[in-house]
Amino acid sequence: MANIQQVAKHAGVSVATVSRVLTGKNKVTAKTKQKVEEAIQYLNYEPSMLGRNLRNSESRIVLILIPTISNPFYFEIIKGIENMALSQNYSILLCETDSKPEKEEIYFDLVRKKMADGIISMDPAVNVETLKELSENYPIIQCSEYGGGIGIPYVTIDSEEASYRAVKHLIQIGHRKIALMNSDEKFLYARERRMGYERALQENGIPLNKDYIFYTQELGFEPGQLTMKKILQLEDRPTAVFAVSDLLAIGALKEINAAGLHVPGDVAVVGFDKIDFSNMTNPALTTVAQPMYKMGTVAARMLIEKIQGKTVDSVVLGHELVIRESTTG
Amino acid sequence: MANIQQVAKHAGVSVATVSRVLTGKNKVTAKTKQKVEEAIQYLNYEPSMLGRNLRNSESRIVLILIPTISNPFYFEIIKGIENMALSQNYSILLCETDSKPEKEEIYFDLVRKKMADGIISMDPAVNVETLKELSENYPIIQCSEYGGGIGIPYVTIDSEEASYRAVKHLIQIGHRKIALMNSDEKFLYARERRMGYERALQENGIPLNKDYIFYTQELGFEPGQLTMKKILQLEDRPTAVFAVSDLLAIGALKEINAAGLHVPGDVAVVGFDKIDFSNMTNPALTTVAQPMYKMGTVAARMLIEKIQGKTVDSVVLGHELVIRESTTG
DNA sequence: GATAAAAATGTAATCGATTTCATTTCGAAT
DNA sequence: ATTCGAAATGAAATCGATTACATTTTTATC
Structure with a gap:
């Protein structure tokens, strides 16, 4: 319930200093750091992602588009994505399109509205036109299934x-x-x-x-x-x-x-x-x-790099009979 | 890329008026409404959930805790939750705990940090102590599996x-x-x-x-x-x-x-x-x-009602051989 | 046409964090 | 003790929406 203002007040410092302690990337004296940490402890303070996300213009959420959750094929891929995402402080929004454009549109809107930072699409039935258009403004990776030649990086097998x-x-x-x-x-x-x-x-x-x-x-x-x-x-x-x-x-x-x-x-x-x-x-x-788990981790890493503004190349992974x-x- | 300020400027009105058009719950003249809508169209404006969520102190995300995604038992429940959530403008964060306290803790942190508005727990291995403690400050519903007598509403079968x-x-x-x-x-x-x-x-x-x-x-x-x-x-x-x-x-x-x-x-x-x-x-x-799909929808409705501050009762659904x-x- | 009531719109505060820039504090060198 | 530079801290702007309150415009009534 406490916010950064109250922590600052209780610790006798400014909000800037509290923020510096929280993010840890600017210097603060050991002594003030301790004061702040005590205040955080005392007030049971948890920084709100809502404030942070607005300020940073990010949601730290990635969206996974699958046709249906009922096909176990996606399990291991999702696990791979999730673990990689988690390690980079991202969470995943699992979106089942049922291969219906209406549902797809709902989820696309989520990224347009900044609720998600990017998309990993595994839906073969995805509307390629919309996806391409979206990819001009938002980070998108195709996993497993991909439309060729539309300029969206993919990870797949031969x-x-x-x-x-x-x-x-x-x-x-x-x-x-x-x-x-x-x-x-x-x-x-x-x-x-x-x-x-x-x-x-x-x-x-x-x-x-x-x-x-x-x-x-x-x-x-x-x-x-x-x-x-x-x-x-x-x-x-x-x-x-x-x-x-x-x-x-x-x-x-x-x-x-x-x-x-x-x-x-x-x-x-x-x-x-x-x-x-x-x-x-x-x-x-x-x-x-x-190599489903691997496909997941690779796709997630590619997406996160794309979110960070890097350019990424498509990847073809091996398979086994x-x-x-x-x-x- | 455009924000509400630019829309307001382009339409020649105040941001308040734009917001009123967006939310639709206050009155605006048909004429100004049209001006605003034209500006929105022209600028390709999409309202940012980041700003809205901060202002409203909500994330419109609900968290689903499952032990593993590999057990198809959860499919239909998840579908039920998702559809009900979607109809109320909520998205779902699917969280696989692998029955590990560390992962569980990561997800609990998400609600503490306001990244999620509530939890539907389906993990039998969940730490009941933590869950109970959390339930004092955040909306939580137990689905399918439940710890009895800890005062958290549940939906289950006999x-x-x-x-x-x-x-x-x-x-x-x-x-x-x-x-x-x-x-x-x-x-x-x-x-x-x-x-x-x-x-x-x-x-x-x-x-x-x-x-x-x-x-x-x-x-x-x-x-x-x-x-x-x-x-x-x-x-x-x-x-x-x-x-x-x-x-x-x-x-x-x-x-x-x-x-x-x-x-x-x-x-x-x-x-x-x-x-x-x-x-x-x-x-x-x-x-x-x-009745898995039903369990999902019921659990989701219960959670959303709890988020809205209502009190909800546990539900026992039927089953069939x-x-x-x-x-x- | 004057006036009051109602409706529409605008101004500015607010949500909670981060960060730039300004200011203060500290330590070292003279 | 003074001065300078570096390090630590603070003040205030910012992200992008919503909304209470103030103000303006419209409508209704006589």
Whole structure:
């Protein structure tokens, strides 16, 4: 309840001196410092961020834009962001857009109104126009998903290569009829992953079968189930499925089981992301691991540097294929 | 970049008038209102929350304390909180304590420093002493988990009753050897759920077998696996397991499968929470549904009312047993 | 058209910190 | 003891909004 004025009065010094003790970056005598600290103690004083933030024209809050909190893919990234942010005295505002422009707009307003110092966008469905416009005045970093060529720094992995390796793994263990369960190609990562898929087939002399490529609107469990149902109805049934997200793959697993078939005996399945749950299914899922925690810390560091006025470069991180029971049961 | 002064100057009015147009709660002529709005448009003005918040002595941010973001149990609750908060122009700061006092303290400091207007605590491991002390000066609501008798309003379900019903269901379908996979009894909900378990046994004339009660340190997948391993090694093996969280139950499922046994044929499993993933496993999990979204909205409304100075009462919400394949395969 | 009441607008204080610039205090050198 | 320079401290402006109170303008009434 006490403010800096009262502390100053109680300590018999000016507010400037109290502030100097608080921030610690100007010199004060040991003696006055002690007087001030005693007053702070006595009055149970806590400096208000409201005053400080106004004066410093900053909020020390960064905004994280995610499509939905329900996809565990974002967990580790968020943890990475949070820990890095915390170490630099920033807090994070987690914003779920549900891929709706209205909600997105609410959060964009938060940075326009100085409630947040910058944005880490992980929403593939983000309005790129608005984001670009915003990025001219406010620090923004794209994480994981990114719109290319709009001049906003990003941190991501090489989706094409990751996809290529996943499909190559399936080919190496003997599969030639491989379905791709992709997401809408309006997303860059979806286009890249299809390209990796095609390159792997091509390099191994497997002709591309358009009937084996499926698109889903969302990366969830139900779309995975539904799509798998369609795949199982194909006349020339694939012996393997590569899904571009673990949730899709888990939906596929469930559907395959429901159809009385066996994974990987009848159909092998590969996912993408290595979310925690990919290890809890039966069988455990072969999947492409993204360095999610690292992506988070890197994105946070990039954003904070941008807030500080530095220029930052985009970063492409490595990935890893994790082979488990769903391909080698 | 423009501030209220410049808008006032450009519109040829005083800052007070501009502010009146902004807040909309005082009267201004249609004509001056238009002048001001034109100036706002022209200058691309966005009112700064920093100034407003200082003047109003509020941050319009609420803090959510969770032990870990990795447990999907919190998803729906968070969504509920967020939507209610958003509708009242509040934003949410999601704070992961990892059940560590140091991190908890960082976040408590945020409210002491006026960075947040209040707290919704969902962390069972929270330091009750500190929380109580804090609650004397700042609005706090406990959600889902709560320390009883410390005078902080809470929203929760009747854990004893929920547990009773889950075990009763197992008894009704013929089980008499039922293990309880509980969490540490330092948590109130753990004690309550054990009581419900015991009551169900007692009412059905089944003697309590202490060897069938297990405690885990955390509510995750691995503890579920480990504990299930122990259960399977019992000489007189139970035919059913009631786990106090879905993650524990999913760990149990995996372990039972790994042992070459069948669910529910050899061992039936019941979980708790009805997280999304409880429906994705094979078989799908019977579980106790908590009204999570509702808990979130109620908790948020309670907190906002408390922030506004009203007194609020604790709330106990209903629950529902969702019977699926893991008990009636 | 004069007057009073009501409505609209303006002036200036305020929220609580930081920081520039001015002033005082202190210590060292002569 | 005096003087000078450096170090410590203080006074006051500042960040950008809101609002109590004062003042002006409008409207209604006779």
